[in-house]
Amino acid sequence: MPLWVDKHRPKDLSQLTYHDDTTSRLKSLAEDPHSLPHLLFYGPSGAGKKTRISCLLKAIYGNGAERLRLDKRTFKTPTNRSVDVNMICSNYHIELNPGDAGIYDRFVVQEVIKEMAANKSLNAGGGIMGISASTEEDDSKKKKAVEYKIVVLMEVDKLTKQAQAALRRTMEKYSSTCRLILCCNNQSKVIDPLRSRCLGMRIAAPSHDDVCVALKNVAAKEKITLPDKLTIGIAEECSRNLRRAMLMLETSRVNAGSTVLRDNQGIHKTDWEMFILQLARDITMEQSPQKLIAAREKLYELLINCIPATLILKTLTMELIQNLDDELKYEVIEAAAFYEHRIAMGSKDIFHLEAFVAKFMTIYKKYLNDMFA
Amino acid sequence: METSKLKRIVKRRRAQPSALAWPVGGIGNVNSNNKLTSVKPSPITNSSINSTASHSKVRRHRNPSIRQNKSSQQWIDKYQPRSIKELCIAPAKISLVQNWLESKYDKECIDPTKFIILAGATGIGKSTLIRVLAKELGYRILEWNESFMEYSRQGGYQSSIQQFQEFLDSVSFPYEAVSISDGASAPAKKSLVLIDDLPHLHTQEQKVQFQHCFNAYIQKTQTPTVMIYSNGSEGKLKPDDLEEYLDPQILYSPLVNIIQINPVTKAKMKTCLMKIFQKEGIRIPSPDFFEEMHLKHAGDMRHAIMNLQFQYGSFEGKGFIGRNSTNSGVSTTSMDSRDKKLSTFHALGKILYAKRVDQVSQRSLNQEEDYHDYSWNLDKRPQLQFDAETVLEESDIGIHGALNFVQFHSPDFFSEISEINQAFSNFSDAAYLLDSPYELRGSLFPEAYATSICGRTVGDTNKHPAPSKFRQLTAPKTYEVKRKQNENMIKIENICRRLTYREHHLALDVNVRSSHDFASDALPFIKRIIPEEVATLSSDIFSQRNINIANANNVDNDSINDVKIQVSQQTEVLTRDDIVDSSDDEDICNGNVNASTCMNDSNKNGAKFDHTENEPDIIVIE
Numbered sequence: 001m002p003l004w005v006d007k008h009r010p011k012d013l014s015q016l017t018y019h020d021d022t023t024s025r026l027k028s029l030a031e032d033p034h035s036l037p038h039l040l041f042y043g044p045s046g047a048g049k050k051t052r053i054s055c056l057l058k059a060i061y062g063n064g065a066e067r068l069r070l071d072k073r074t075f076k077t078p079t080n081r082s083v084d085v086n087m088i089c090s091n092y093h094i095e096l097n098p099g100d101a102g103i104y105d106r107f108v109v110q111e112v113i114k115e116m117a118a119n120k121s122l123n124a125g126g127g128i129m130g131i132s133a134s135t136e137e138d139d140s141k142k143k144k145a146v147e148y149k150i151v152v153l154m155e156v157d158k159l160t161k162q163a164q165a166a167l168r169r170t171m172e173k174y175s176s177t178c179r180l181i182l183c184c185n186n187q188s189k190v191i192d193p194l195r196s197r198c199l200g201m202r203i204a205a206p207s208h209d210d211v212c213v214a215l216k217n218v219a220a221k222e223k224i225t226l227p228d229k230l231t232i233g234i235a236e237e238c239s240r241n242l243r244r245a246m247l248m249l250e251t252s253r254v255n256a257g258s259t260v261l262r263d264n265q266g267i268h269k270t271d272w273e274m275f276i277l278q279l280a281r282d283i284t285m286e287q288s289p290q291k292l293i294a295a296r297e298k299l300y301e302l303l304i305n306c307i308p309a310t311l312i313l314k315t316l317t318m319e320l321i322q323n324l325d326d327e328l329k330y331e332v333i334e335a336a337a338f339y340e341h342r343i344a345m346g347s348k349d350i351f352h353l354e355a356f357v358a359k360f361m362t363i364y365k366k367y368l369n370d371m372f373a
Numbered sequence: 374m375e376t377s378k379l380k381r382i383v384k385r386r387r388a389q390p391s392a393l394a395w396p397v398g399g400i401g402n403v404n405s406n407n408k409l410t411s412v413k414p415s416p417i418t419n420s421s422i423n424s425t426a427s428h429s430k431v432r433r434h435r436n437p438s439i440r441q442n443k444s445s446q447q448w449i450d451k452y453q454p455r456s457i458k459e460l461c462i463a464p465a466k467i468s469l470v471q472n473w474l475e476s477k478y479d480k481e482c483i484d485p486t487k488f489i490i491l492a493g494a495t496g497i498g499k500s501t502l503i504r505v506l507a508k509e510l511g512y513r514i515l516e517w518n519e520s521f522m523e524y525s526r527q528g529g530y531q532s533s534i535q536q537f538q539e540f541l542d543s544v545s546f547p548y549e550a551v552s553i554s555d556g557a558s559a560p561a562k563k564s565l566v567l568i569d570d571l572p573h574l575h576t577q578e579q580k581v582q583f584q585h586c587f588n589a590y591i592q593k594t595q596t597p598t599v600m601i602y603s604n605g606s607e608g609k610l611k612p613d614d615l616e617e618y619l620d621p622q623i624l625y626s627p628l629v630n631i632i633q634i635n636p637v638t639k640a641k642m643k644t645c646l647m648k649i650f651q652k653e654g655i656r657i658p659s660p661d662f663f664e665e666m667h668l669k670h671a672g673d674m675r676h677a678i679m680n681l682q683f684q685y686g687s688f689e690g691k692g693f694i695g696r697n698s699t700n701s702g703v704s705t706t707s708m709d710s711r712d713k714k715l716s717t718f719h720a721l722g723k724i725l726y727a728k729r730v731d732q733v734s735q736r737s738l739n740q741e742e743d744y745h746d747y748s749w750n751l752d753k754r755p756q757l758q759f760d761a762e763t764v765l766e767e768s769d770i771g772i773h774g775a776l777n778f779v780q781f782h783s784p785d786f787f788s789e790i791s792e793i794n795q796a797f798s799n800f801s802d803a804a805y806l807l808d809s810p811y812e813l814r815g816s817l818f819p820e821a822y823a824t825s826i827c828g829r830t831v832g833d834t835n836k837h838p839a840p841s842k843f844r845q846l847t848a849p850k851t852y853e854v855k856r857k858q859n860e861n862m863i864k865i866e867n868i869c870r871r872l873t874y875r876e877h878h879l880a881l882d883v884n885v886r887s888s889h890d891f892a893s894d895a896l897p898f899i900k901r902i903i904p905e906e907v908a909t910l911s912s913d914i915f916s917q918r919n920i921n922i923a924n925a926n927n928v929d930n931d932s933i934n935d936v937k938i939q940v941s942q943q944t945e946v947l948t949r950d951d952i953v954d955s956s957d958d959e960d961i962c963n964g965n966v967n968a969s970t971c972m973n974d975s976n977k978n979g980a981k982f983d984h985t986e987n988e989p990d991i992i993v994i995e
Contacts (some may be wrong), residue, residue, distance in 0.1 A: 003902065005895075045894065086870070160928045208905040247898035254902050270897035289793055289839070296784075302849055304857045306865055306892035342801055346808035348850055351780060362794035 005246040008218045011066070012030035014053045016048070017116035017217065018210035022201065026052060030059035033146045038171060038180045038196060040156075043203035044186040046241030049183050053152060060146060061092040062079060067240075075111055077104050087112075096151035098159060106163035109153070110170055116149050117174035156182045164191045170201035171197060205240035208232070214242060215249055223322050224253060229263040237267050272307050273315060287361035295357050299350060313340050315355060320360060328367055335359045445993070448682040449675055452649050454501055461498050461637040461645060461674055469632060470599075471506055477597040478563050481781050486630045490615065492602045493634030496675030499601045502634075503567055515544045515566040515596070534583055534859050537571075541590040568604060571618060579619060588623050636672020645674065646681060712716050718846055720768030721778050725786055726841070727753045727832035754836075762821075772820055776803055777826045781849030783831050788839045799830040872899070881912040932970025 010016050013030070016023045029036055041049040057065040068088050075083045083104045087096035094116060103106040156164070168191070171180050182198060185188060206214070208356050212235050220225035230252065238245035251268045253262055279298045283291060317336040321329045335356055342352040454460050457467055476484050484703065491499045493876040507514050544566045571576075591598075615624060615631070623629060637645075643663040650657050670677040716725075764776055778799045787793045807821040869891050 096579065123752075127901050147605040189775045241894065244894055244898070247895060248904070251898045266896070268901060270893070273892060288791060289787045292784050292790065294791060300854045304861060306858060306861050308893065310895055320739070339801070344804055346805050348804040348808060348851075350854065351801050351804040354780075355794075355801040358790065358794040358797040362791045365790055 003251045004218055004245055005218055008221060008246070009051055010055060011058065012222060013052075013059050016052065017213055018206050019048070019203065020201065022052070026056050026201075027059065027110060033060045036060070036179055038175070038182070038198040039201055040182045040184070040187070040190070040198035040310065041188075041201045042184050042201055044205045044241070045185055046073070046243040046245075047203045047205045048236075048242060049201075050154075050201045051181060052201075053181055057090075057093055057152075060150075065090050065092050065208065067091070075101070075104070075108050092146075092150060092352060093150040094155065097154040098163065099155050100357060103160065106166045109163050110158070110166050112179055113151055113167075113170045113180075115175055117150055118176040119149075144344075148177050149177045150181055152181045152182050152183065156187075156194075157184035157186045161191060164194055168193045168197065168361050171303070183359065207240070208235040208240050211235040211238060211240065211242060211245050218246065222253075222263060223257075224259040226261055229261045230261055230265070230267070235266050272302060272305060275302060276312065276315045277319055277352050280316055283321070283357060284320065284363055284364060286367040292358060292361065294349070296350075296354055299353050299357070301347065309343045309353055310340055313343065313353060316356075324364075326369070328363060331363050336364070375462065389905075401880055417815075426798065448649060448653075449678050452652070452678065454561075455503055456497065458507060459506060459645075460502055461641045462502055463636055466632060466634055467502065470502065473630070474506060474510060474512065474565060474597055477565075485627045487594055487628050488598045488600065489630045489632055490600045491632050491634055492615075494604045494636050496638050496670075496673035496677075498569070498605065498674060499632055499634055501571055503565075503599050503601070504777075507565060511563065514567050514568045515564050516569060534579060534586070537583070538586045541586065543595075544594075544596055566594075566596050568598065568600040571600075583618065584620050585611065587618060588620050591619075591623055591628055592621060595792045636670070637674050639667045642667050642670075642674065643678060643923055646677065649678065649681065653685065668855055691730075715768045717763060717768055717770045717778075720764050720770065720809060721775070721782070721846060723759050723764050723934070724761060724779055724828055725773075725831055725846075727786075727835060727838070728758045729832075730758055747807065757829075757832045759994055761832065765824050765828050771806060772824050777849040777851045779847070780804075781851060782844070782846060783835075785844055786839055787835055788830060788837045792836060794835040796830050799826050799834065803827050803830075843855065861892075865896065868896075 013023055013027050022055050041053060043049055050291075054065070068090055071089050072085045073085050073087060075085065078085060081104065083101045085096055085098070085100050087094055087110055094112065096110075096112060098105040098109050102179075141183070151168075153159075156167075159167070167180075171178075180198070182190070182194070187195065187200070187202075212231050215231050215234060216226065219231075226249070234245055234248045234252070237246055248267060252265065253259075255268060256262065256265055275298065279295060282298075299312065303309065313336055317332060321332055324332065339352045339359075341355040342355075343349050348350065455873075457471075460467060470489065473486060473489065475483065477487075493499055493501070504511075504514065541776070619629070624631075643660075646663060647657065666677055669682070709811065726822065770778065780797070783796055783800075784793055787796070803823040805822045806826075858949075
């Protein structure tokens with residue numbers, strides 16, 4: 001049994017429930033696939049970038065784009081290293097995360113696009129507009145129109161600068177036979193030339209209302225009773241991440257043990273969030289070198305569990321500022337922003353995290369002392 | 374005074390030319406520099422100049438094929454001590470060894486010692502002592518030296534331990550016709566075994582094997598055996614070093630005698646060098662020169678002589694002296710003195726404890742050198758006892774390692790959180806500098822800055838150090854964290870991939886996703902929804918212990934919101950009691966140390982809030 005998050009994922013542009021403007025633009029793009037430019041989808045995780053990309057692919061190529069297979073390709077680099085890259089393919093498109101190749105990403109990106117561009121599209125299924133039941137004439141018309149394949153590159157913001165530059169050259173050279181759809185969280189990490197060659201598609205995080213609607217939809221399909229209060233609770237807790245909201249919903253269902261969910265049953269928080277909450281509590285309780293050493297142990301634990309350092313910092317800051325004076329909030333957030341930048345630029349995460357904790361302790365202790373001295 | 378300051382600067386620059394890419398041109402007018410360019414290259418002063426004179430190197434120089442003619446013979450060989458009188462070792466130690474060697478072939482001797490270990494710094498004449506003694510007493514030296522061994526003639530590789538063992542077997546009976554170097558030697562000749570070099574022991578098994586065969590040898594051998602040991606760290610011998618090779622039971626038994634040889638004294642060194650000066654016909658420089666030679670070479674005679682030859686030896690006109698004797702000793706500072714080496718932990722200890730000069734001696738120093746006054750007034754603290762950059766240069770730990778170490782251990786040395794804050798923000802700066810991408814660097818500066826920050830931060834920021842006590846310096850956890858993180862990452866990736874393939878259809882985002890997102894976003898929920906799928910992982914990845922402690926501490930709360938309220942309440946309590954609240958402390962202790970009580974609590978209350986506490990079994994395991 002698949003997870004609800006997969007099971008109820010919209011398969012078709014018409015099933016998308018929010019960002020109607022974007023949806024209608026995508027529809028019009030799919031109507032005239034000939035004019036499809038290179039696309040750059042960006043937005044926070046869990047907003048629905050990937051869903052929209054696959055819907056778009058389906059709208060262009062028809063059902064054939066849904067027949068997926070997982071491929072593992074091995075590339076030989078010029079320096080005779082072999083790099084394994086997982087990719088998901090259909091007859092019409094290929095999707096990969098070039099970040100998997102590490103420092104050889106430049107090479108992988110170029111190879112894949114060259115290869116795709118060398119073979120023209122099979123065009124077997126033709127393009128079927130997903131919305132209306134299409135007729136035979138439509139089909140034949142599309143068949144001629146769509147002559148290119150699509151390469152979907154995930155997480156382009158994690159690519160090295162060299163790979164991005166390589167992408168720029170390649171995408172111009174082969175644009176007649178190959179279109180690119182890039183997908184990333186942070187547009188600012190994509191180099192300018194690349195951004196200018198792509199049509200940007202901003203997929204914002206869903207609003208609380210959007211999340212509630214989506215949750216209700218799924219609940220209806222799964223035939224469970226979902227009280228309003230719990231829906232709102234999940235929407236608030238999921239930090240506007242729809243994937244997370246769906247997983248929370250399914251977790252609540254598992255925890256409840258029946259199809260009737262109660263208002264007061266509580267929402268399952270992730271264990272690492274609980275952990276950070278505890279950490280935040282510890283460091284507001286006492287500020288001393290000993291506490292700092294204890295806090296560091298907790299930070300190690302979080303890092304070991306593969307929680308990204310920036311996420312730790314962000315969550316911790318949010319927990320910390322909840323009970324603070326406005327004036328302190330400003331200082332703490334400033335420190336957090338400073339160290340988040342450091343984390344993003346460097347590789348020694350733990351140094352910056354600990355520096356932030358020490359900074360908070362200092363600010364907070366000074367505040368307490370000033371107040372009661 | 375001006376010049377002495379300059380001298381000091383020159384000395385430092387010279388000692389670390391590669392790491393500090395500072396322009397040296399400005400101080401190039403120091404006379405030594407000109408001198409260096411005028412030196413006519415001598416045929417043999419080549420490789421020995423910068424070497425710290427390891428055994429093998431010296432051996433190679435003794436090889437006659439290198440010698441070209443008599444005048445270019447290495448002084449180190451030319452003036453090798455030929456008799457006991459010429460040795461630079463304390464007479465008491467010499468006679469100790471001599472008596473022992475003589476007594477070994479004396480039938481009436483009752484001295485049980487069969488084995489002596491000569492320990493001491495390099496280049497003070499330990500091996501020479503044995504060679505000279507053997508010559509005087511007419512003993513033949515049976516020597517084992519790893520670098521002499523070659524691949525066995527059968528073609529197969531023989532481990533050096535095996536070779537060593539064979540050697541030991543062959544020499545354990547002195548009167549037998551052992552044939553190591555020449556089989557034709559007279560069997561009746563008295564012999565002694567000299568172990569000047571030990572096989573390299575890489576693994577634990579090798580160590581055990583070596584100890585075993587060495588112990589057996591010591592017990593059965595009839596030949597007096599001398600082992601030379603010069604690996605003492607920073608010139609001092611630590612007993613543990615030897616215990617690596619020898620079973621402590623044997624090592625401290627009467628069979629073995631450890632003789633510590635001290636570095637060459639100033640007077641001895643002067644006498645020796647004087648002799649060379651006389652023989653070579655060089656004008657004798659002022660006494661300061663010898664003073665400095667001794668200081669510079671830390672009692673390493675071999676190194677001192679080599680340097681001497683480099684400075685004086687190659688001039689055709691023997692009368693030409695590299696310097697005026699009036700300011701002698703000045704420019705020698707710029708010649709390469711023997712590199713000092715600090716052990717890792719010594720260097721880190723210096724940086725972390727950051728001891729300062731006594732107030733009294735500081736004052737007297739200030740009267741002489743007024744430029745310190747500035748810093749003195751600025752900070753109200755005496756100077757640091759050490760020069761942080763030099764310490765890090767001299768230690769064998771790289772800047773990345775040092776930074777990790779210092780940052781990891783520093784909080785223990787502080788008592789004020791605000792000072793730690795300052796220190797940590799400095800460390801963060803240093804880490805940032807080290808991480809800066811290569812294309813932005815363009816020079817070596819970031820490393821040098823990071824070195825300075827790393828070395829000086831603790832000394833600078835720690836104004837109220839925690840009371841001095843013994844602290845164990847362990848490897849920083851940073852590496853362990855990185856390693857575990859990578860391991861877990863692989864596990865998570867596997868799970869992610871498996872879930873993608875679940876039930877023959879692509880699920881879970883149909884995506885080659887980043888595992889970081891997966892770990893934080895999806896995995897915690899998936900563990901609840903389909904625990905059987907991730908069962909392999911949950912036990913070792915997300916350490917249940919800590920998560921459950923986190924929950925166990927909140928046993929009185931039903932939901933997260935209550936926790937938050939509690940936090941604010943506790944903050945209030947805290948502020949009222951001026952941050953000293955014993956109950957809080959206890960609570961924390963429970964959380965971290967006394968897991969068993971928490972465990973009981975959570976078991977008792979487990980039924981009340983099933984959504985967080987339904988895994989008590991896992992805690993029990995902990």
